[in-house]
Amino acid sequence: MGHTANEDDSLAVKAPPLPSPLRHSKFTTQKMRILVTGGAGFIGSHLVDRLMETGANEVIVADNFFSGTKDNLRRWIGHPNFELIRHDVTEPLLVEVDQIYHLACPASPIFYKYNPVKTIKTNVMGTLNMLGLAKRVGARILLTSTSEVYGDPLEHPQKEEYWGNVNPIGVRSCYDEGKRVAETLMFDYHRQHGIEIRIARIFNTYGPRMNIDDGRVVSNFIAQALRGEQMTVQAPGTQTRSFCYVSDMVEGLIRLMGSDVTGPINLGNPASTCEFTMLELAEAVKELIEPSASWKLVENTPDDPRKRKPDITKAESILKWEPKVSLRDGLPLMAADFFERLGVSKK
Numbered sequence: 001m002g003h004t005a006n007e008d009d010s011l012a013v014k015a016p017p018l019p020s021p022l023r024h025s026k027f028t029t030q031k032m033r034i035l036v037t038g039g040a041g042f043i044g045s046h047l048v049d050r051l052m053e054t055g056a057n058e059v060i061v062a063d064n065f066f067s068g069t070k071d072n073l074r075r076w077i078g079h080p081n082f083e084l085i086r087h088d089v090t091e092p093l094l095v096e097v098d099q100i101y102h103l104a105c106p107a108s109p110i111f112y113k114y115n116p117v118k119t120i121k122t123n124v125m126g127t128l129n130m131l132g133l134a135k136r137v138g139a140r141i142l143l144t145s146t147s148e149v150y151g152d153p154l155e156h157p158q159k160e161e162y163w164g165n166v167n168p169i170g171v172r173s174c175y176d177e178g179k180r181v182a183e184t185l186m187f188d189y190h191r192q193h194g195i196e197i198r199i200a201r202i203f204n205t206y207g208p209r210m211n212i213d214d215g216r217v218v219s220n221f222i223a224q225a226l227r228g229e230q231m232t233v234q235a236p237g238t239q240t241r242s243f244c245y246v247s248d249m250v251e252g253l254i255r256l257m258g259s260d261v262t263g264p265i266n267l268g269n270p271a272s273t274c275e276f277t278m279l280e281l282a283e284a285v286k287e288l289i290e291p292s293a294s295w296k297l298v299e300n301t302p303d304d305p306r307k308r309k310p311d312i313t314k315a316e317s318i319l320k321w322e323p324k325v326s327l328r329d330g331l332p333l334m335a336a337d338f339f340e341r342l343g344v345s346k347k
């Protein structure tokens with residue numbers, strides 16, 4: 001009482017829609033029903049593993065297999081608690097669920113720049129469709145947004161309050177502006193319709209099951225080193241990224257979904273053992289994975305952020321989450337998976 005809308009935006013938020021009547025039924029003990037869009041992808045499939053392993057959930061994956069693959073989910077195909085739907089989120093989806101993890105969108109710059117109009121449609125129409133579903137069934141929805149909403153940041157490390165430095169008409173805009181609109185839609189549905197939303201801003205993540213030809217730096221360097229090719233360090237090579245191992249990322253997403261905060265919340269690994277220049281990363285791959293590996297400097301792509309590191313104070317204090325796996329520990333775990341998939345013998 002006594003607040004104005006300016007003092008407390010939450011007063012403008014409508015009551016959330018009621019969940020399905022079955023959720024209140026005394027006579028059924030239902031498992032939590034969870035939709036994971038993009039669940040056949042790299043992070044999505046690791047998330048599905050965690051959700052399925054508890055035994056307390058029924059998981060529905062919706063994926064169009066543009067960058068994801070059924071192979072990532074093969075251990076669950078045929079499981080009674082699991083369902084896989086070939087579906088493109090730019091079309092509406094009618095399912096009955098309690099929670100939605102909305103991950104669907106190509107995340108590698110090479111993939112998202114391949115068909116930029118489709119990337120924007122995926123972010124805008126895909127998020128609208130999932131919010132429409134969340135509204136109809138009263139589900140809580142978590143959007144995986146990205147550190148790319150900060151663009152080429154003028155603040156370092158990046159806090160959630162930073163509004164970013166984004167080129168609205170560049171070749172990366174389909175992804176970073178697309179995700180910014182997706183965040184806006186999430187908040188507008190929250191304020192206007194009372195939808196329970198959660199937004200994670202994911203920083204560079206790596207680990208087993210990344211596409212071998214994904215195009216992102218960690219997968220490129222490992223695949224190149226194992227194939228006996230030179231690692232392609234894009235100029236100048238002094239640009240930095242902070243790399244988070246996939247199991248840490250999934251833990252953060254699950255905690256955020258279970259928390260009371262809408263976000264946005266940064267999820268990434270800012271530890272000094274995880275912030276690397278691309279030249280240092282190439283050296284680390286050479287040292288830890290393939291001592292005979294070498295690198296060459298190649299041309300960079302436009303608008304490449306020069307540095308990126310999350311401020312994760314919020315995730316630490318609100319979610320009691322902190323990443324545990326250092327890059328030196330994570331790289332060999334990822335390389336073991338690449339060894340197997342590339343069919344090269346381990347030295």
Ligand SMILES: O=c1ccn([C@@H]2O[C@H](COP(=O)(O)OP(=O)(O)O[C@H]3OC[C@@H](O)[C@H](O)[C@H]3O)[C@@H](O)[C@H]2O)c(=O)[nH]1
Nearest residue numbers: 107109146147202203204216217220232233234239278
């Ligand atoms: O072969 C390569 C590939 C990339 N790079 C460099 O490595 C750095 C990281 O590039 P990546 O393509 O791995 O990833 P980016 O940081 O550009 O984007 C990523 O950021 C955060 C995620 O949310 C996004 O999904 C993803 O787009 C860039 O500076 C790039 O120039 C190389 O030096 N060599």
